[in-house]
Structures are given as structure tokens and as C-alpha cells.
Amino acid sequence: MRRTLTELARNPDLISGIYNYCDRWCERCPLSSRCLLYASELEDDDGSPESRDIQNEAFWKKLSSIFRETQGMLKEWADEAGVDLNEIKDEDDLNLRRKRRQADKHALATAGKKYANAASDWFREFDQIEEVSDLAATETEVDEADRLVDAREIIHWYQYQIAVKTIRALSSRFEESEFDEVDDYPRDSDGSAKVALLGIDRSIAAWRLVQMSISERSESIVPLILQLERLRQRTERQFPNARSFVRPGFDEILGPPN
Ligand code: SF4
Incomplete structure (x- = not known):
């Protein structure tokens, strides 16, 4: 059965926010096993050729289901970050x-x-x-x-x-x-x-x-x-400080996965 984002996010090996500063080349990523975004994509991949085709209706349906799931998590994230989502003018x-x-x-x-x-x-x-x-x-x-x-x-x-x-x-x-x-x-x-x-x-x-x-x-x-x-x-x-920016996962010394 397909797991939800919330269930996938319970994996302790995931690196928080790793996908924010990557190049999105998942096939070549050395840390894909520690990435929530990749895990959710795998979860959605039913092995059919269509699931990999961005033109395909199945893809967009899956994407909108992820969008809906993400919406469910937004309030929790906003509360944690102290952000009032209704305040956007x-x-x-x-x-x-x-x-x-x-x-x-x-x-x-x-x-x-x-x-x-x-x-x-x-x-x-x-x-x-x-x-x-x-x-x-x-x-x-x-x-x-x-x-x-x-x-x-x-x-x-x-x-x-x-x-x-x-x-x-x-x-x-x-x-x-x-x-x-x-x-x-x-x-x-x-x-x-x-x-x-x-x-x-x-x-x-x-x-x-x-x-x-x-x-x-x-x-x-x-x-x-x-x-x-x-x-x-x-x-x-x-951007003189760009090279020294520490990208989650990629620029950190990581312990072995659990
Ligand atoms: S697996 Fe995750 S961190 Fe790696 S390239 Fe893909 S989205 Fe980025």
C-alpha cells in the first residue's frame, strides 16, 4: 500500500531539507536514500512507463495527490515556524x-x-x-x-x-x-x-x-x-559567501544511516 508523506517522513535517516539545495538530478544523487522528495517519488512509481513521463496524465494526478497531502502538512509546518499563513497580503x-x-x-x-x-x-x-x-x-x-x-x-x-x-x-x-x-x-x-x-x-x-x-x-x-x-x-x-554555504547533507559530515 502506498505510504503517505507523513509516514515516509518518519524515516530517521532522512536529511531535513536536503532537496532545497541540490541539482535535482536524482538518478545521479549520492544521497537519494536520505531524501524525502526522492522517497515520495519512488513511492509513487508503480513501475509503469507512464509514471516517469511528465506529459502523462497519471503523473499529474499523482502530483496533485502529493499537493493535497502537502497541504495537510502545511498548517503544522507554519505553526512550528510561527508563520501566520493568512497574513499574506x-x-x-x-x-x-x-x-x-x-x-x-x-x-x-x-x-x-x-x-x-x-x-x-x-x-x-x-x-x-x-x-x-x-x-x-x-x-x-x-x-x-x-x-x-x-x-x-x-x-x-x-x-x-x-x-x-x-x-x-x-x-x-x-x-x-x-x-x-x-x-x-x-x-x-x-x-x-x-x-x-x-x-x-x-x-x-x-x-x-x-x-x-x-x-x-x-x-x-x-x-x-x-x-x-x-x-x-x-x-x-x-555572492562571496556562496561557496562556504553548507548544503544539508551534501556539505556535512554524515554519520552512517541507522
Ligand atoms: S534525491 Fe533528493 S537530494 Fe538528491 S537530487 Fe533528488 S531531490 Fe535532490
């Missing part, structure tokens, strides 16, 4: 939207989106050339082909996430600026910027793998790596 909503728009237009966010587009352009062109060379029956070493597949997967995974996490970091920064007096509190802006930075680091490494796999295209990749490197440096300057 229209004005707060407007402020939030204004801050999100500000973040979206920020130079760092624009640079992240530019990188995502440049990466897409590169692969589009590469795939066209590859089609031609496939017809010409060019042979590629098997291990190099595997390396290329891995690298490509990594690049695609982070391609848009870098900008998304940067925008979240900027938007949180705008909100946090109202509470500047709380100095030592771990900031969502730093946590989100750290996730963006890790995505940048991994993307740089992945592009290097692409270079090593197809040396004849090596030069065309240099501008992308430089673009990422500039983005990395600018993000670190904007």
Missing part, C-alpha cells in the same frame, strides 16, 4: 513579483541565459555536422562516444538550471536585503548561488570532456568554456 504578492522581475533582468541572469542559448546553438550545429559525417560512415571510438554521451548529458542537465538558480539567488537576495540585520543566518541566496556555481563547475568539466572526445571541434568549445568561466567569477563576486 496583495501588497506582498506585488512586491514579490517586482523582485522576481528585477532578478530576471539582472546582468548575471542575462549572462546565464545567454550561455544556455549558446550551448544549444553549439549542439544544434554539431548535430547537423554529425548527421553528415554519419552518412560518410566516420568511425568514432566507443569509449570516446560514451564519454561524449556522458558529457552531453551533464551539459544539458545544467544548461538552464544555472540561470534558474542564479535568478533564485538574486531574487532571494532582494528579499533578504530587508532583513540585513540578521547577519549570520544562512541565506537562501548563497545556497542557490552555490547550486548555480556547482552547475557551472561541472559544465566546464563536461565541455572539456567534449573537447577531448572530438578534438577537431576543440576550438569551437573554447568560447563556451570562457563564457562559463566569466559567469563563475561574476557569480562568486556577487
Whole structure:
């Protein structure tokens, strides 16, 4: 029988809030066994192909059932955090939207989106050339082909996430600026910027793998790596405390599971 979120949350090995600062790449996550989000996804996975398909009606039905369950837990969480859920005003909503728009237009966010587009352009062109060379029956070493597949997967995974996490970091920064007096509190802006930075680091490494796999295209990749490197440096300057942000689970020394 399917367990509810509340039942799953009783597992003592779970790391609280681990999913708040991860890259959502559950298939490759080293701590999936300690993540409530992943546990709830597994619980919903009935093994049918449909359950993995985000276009599928079954998926959305399950998602809305999780939403309903979460609603049931909200009051408890709000009470614990001392938050009055009925206090949200229209004005707060407007402020939030204004801050999100500000973040979206920020130079760092624009640079992240530019990188995502440049990466897409590169692969589009590469795939066209590859089609031609496939017809010409060019042979590629098997291990190099595997390396290329891995690298490509990594690049695609982070391609848009870098900008998304940067925008979240900027938007949180705008909100946090109202509470500047709380100095030592771990900031969502730093946590989100750290996730963006890790995505940048991994993307740089992945592009290097692409270079090593197809040396004849090596030069065309240099501008992308430089673009990422500039983005990395600018993000670190904007969020000087991001690298030292401690992400639950990932940046902690963990004891063995119970
Ligand atoms: S912590 Fe790991 S398992 Fe959980 S949502 Fe993030 S990537 Fe997925």
C-alpha cells in the first residue's frame, strides 16, 4: 500500500531539507536514500512507463495527490515556524513579483541565459555536422562516444538550471536585503548561488570532456568554456559567501544511516 508523506517522513535517516539545495538530478544523487522528495517519488512509481513521463496524465494526478497531502502538512509546518499563513497580503504578492522581475533582468541572469542559448546553438550545429559525417560512415571510438554521451548529458542537465538558480539567488537576495540585520543566518541566496556555481563547475568539466572526445571541434568549445568561466567569477563576486554555504547533507559530515 502506498505510504503517505507523513509516514515516509518518519524515516530517521532522512536529511531535513536536503532537496532545497541540490541539482535535482536524482538518478545521479549520492544521497537519494536520505531524501524525502526522492522517497515520495519512488513511492509513487508503480513501475509503469507512464509514471516517469511528465506529459502523462497519471503523473499529474499523482502530483496533485502529493499537493493535497502537502497541504495537510502545511498548517503544522507554519505553526512550528510561527508563520501566520493568512497574513499574506496583495501588497506582498506585488512586491514579490517586482523582485522576481528585477532578478530576471539582472546582468548575471542575462549572462546565464545567454550561455544556455549558446550551448544549444553549439549542439544544434554539431548535430547537423554529425548527421553528415554519419552518412560518410566516420568511425568514432566507443569509449570516446560514451564519454561524449556522458558529457552531453551533464551539459544539458545544467544548461538552464544555472540561470534558474542564479535568478533564485538574486531574487532571494532582494528579499533578504530587508532583513540585513540578521547577519549570520544562512541565506537562501548563497545556497542557490552555490547550486548555480556547482552547475557551472561541472559544465566546464563536461565541455572539456567534449573537447577531448572530438578534438577537431576543440576550438569551437573554447568560447563556451570562457563564457562559463566569466559567469563563475561574476557569480562568486556577487555572492562571496556562496561557496562556504553548507548544503544539508551534501556539505556535512554524515554519520552512517541507522
Ligand atoms: S537530494 Fe538528491 S534525491 Fe533528493 S531531490 Fe535532490 S537530487 Fe533528488
